Each structure stands twice: as C-alpha cells, then as structure tokens.
Amino acid sequence: MSKPDFETFLAESLNNSETHIAPEKDLWQGIEKAISNPAIQQRESSMWPKLAGIAACSVAALLSVQLVFNSPTQDASVAMSDFFAEQKQTLLVQYQDQPALTDNWQQQLTELEDAERAIKQALENEPENPALLKMLAQIYQQQLDLINKVHAPKWQTI
C-alpha cells in the first residue's frame, strides 16, 4: 500500500495529534520540593552565598566592560583574567559543600574554559581587538553564571 501524500499525512496527523506524552522521570518530587516550605527555608538559608555570587558577577561584569571599552590593551585582558580567576575561585570555595544541580556542570565548565583558552590564543595575535575582549568577558561571565546556577537549590530534583 502506497503512503498518503504529504498534505493528507499532515492533515491526518494534526487531527489525531497525540497531546499526551509521559515524561520518563518522576517530576513531581522536584516540584513538590520547590513549592513546599522546607524548600523555601532552604532557599532562604542559602541566600547569602547566592547573593554574594550575584554581587561578584555584577562587579565582574562592570569591571570587564570598563576594561574592554576604556583601555583595550594587553594589560586590560591580563587584569580581567586575574580578576575573574579570583572571583571564580571564591565562588568554587563558597559552594564546595553545596550539592550541584547537575552532574555534568564541571564538563560544561571545562567547555567554557576551552573557549576561554581559544579566545586568549586569538588575543595573543590581536591584543587590542575589542570584539575578542568582549567575548572573553562574556566567557568569564558565563563561567560565573554557571557556577552560581548549578548551586541554586531552586530546581533541585530527585
């Protein structure tokens, strides 16, 4: 039997579109945790490291913008690298006893660090390239955001 033409297939599929698909995981436990009082308390108790992390990220972003747009020199990228390395280390120490939301966050961090290395390599040839400096700042920002995000208890699940 030949298959129907595309328009017939499309019309029939849309008419019989299955709107119910079960997720493979039990998602309720994570939801319950997020909406219940203990979870709120947990969020409140861990608010300070999170706030400190966000503050560090904001300061880092401001500094990077200033460095990139006010003095696009090799010194600027070195100063930016030093500053971010310090912020990153502080966050990692701060969250070392807190469970992470995903198992693969360190792999994601490694990918960002690979990108950081690639941009730094490009900067060696063009140390004053503002686009590269901006990308480097964004990569650092992504790293800090990732560390903060995976240690946020909000969506911790089963």
Next chain:
Amino acid sequence: MLIDAKEAFAPPSEDALITQAKMGDQQAYAQLYTLHVKRVYALCLRLLADKEHAEDATQEVFVQLWHKIASFEGQSQFSTWLHSVTSNIAISYLRKHKNWLQKVVSFEQSGMDEQSATDCQGLNGLDKLVLRLPERARMVFVLHAIEGYRHEEIATMLGMAVGSSKSQYHRAKQLLKEWYENE
C-alpha cells in the same frame, strides 16, 4: 437517607481541585499535576526538542503555576490557560539556556538528530519529524499548526516579524515534506 456511592466516591472535579490549590492545598495541586503533566510535557518536548530540557521546563511550569494559580479567574478553560503559560515558559527557557556561542554569534540551534527523534517514546510520525526541525521553524510550526496560535500572536511571543513567522512556517512545511517523502 441513601448516599449515592458514585457521587460520594467520585474524584473531585478540576474546578474543585483548582479552588483547593488556590487555598494552598498541595495534595489537590498534585492531582492537577497528574491530570495535566502529559499535555504540558508534550508541548515542552515539541517546542524544545530535547527530553531533559522538556523535563526541566515542565517542572518550571508547575512551580510557576503554583505561584500564579491564585490569579486564575476561570475566564478561560484551565487547560487553555495552562497551555499559554507553558508556551511562554518554554520560550523563555530556550532563551535562558542558549549557550555562550549562540548568544555571541546568534546562530540557530538545529533540531534533534534523526535517531534520537525516532527513539522518542509516545510520538507519532509527524512529531518525530517536527523534533528534527531547526529551532525557529519548529517553534513556529508547533505554535501555529499544533497549538493553533495566529502568526500575529507567535510574532509577539517569539519577538519576530509576522512575515518571519509565516516564512518559518513555510520553511518548516517544506522540510517536513522533504523528509516525509524521502522516508
């Protein structure tokens, strides 16, 4: 006086569950979750084309819904309202989870690979093709063809021109046709 067993032991209606959930009853909310999770997950999976992201977004929908349910006034059907909340959360989820390179270079995310789409449980033939569409074409197709949104509404939701929404829909149909005919 005799009690009608069917009435006495019937599960509470959706309206009753919504009223109870509005008052902070988590058990009632869990029942609402059970009633709707498969529809919410189906929509998230179609929009995000990634099982893990769809699971995360589904959780996000139900957590946000818990905080928003008090504002549900019953002017539309609960399922309609839930679909609208789900679509918006899935779109913002996608924006938030773009990786650094996508944000910097602004290139479009491709869809699920053919094998993963084929392996997805519970999907019909069209869905398996839809998951393979590139991001923008997929979102427009799902919102327009499956969810019934108008191109004007989709343009607002996705932050694109109405013409772009129409051309993405056309692009999606062309790709689906090509894949279907080559199957």
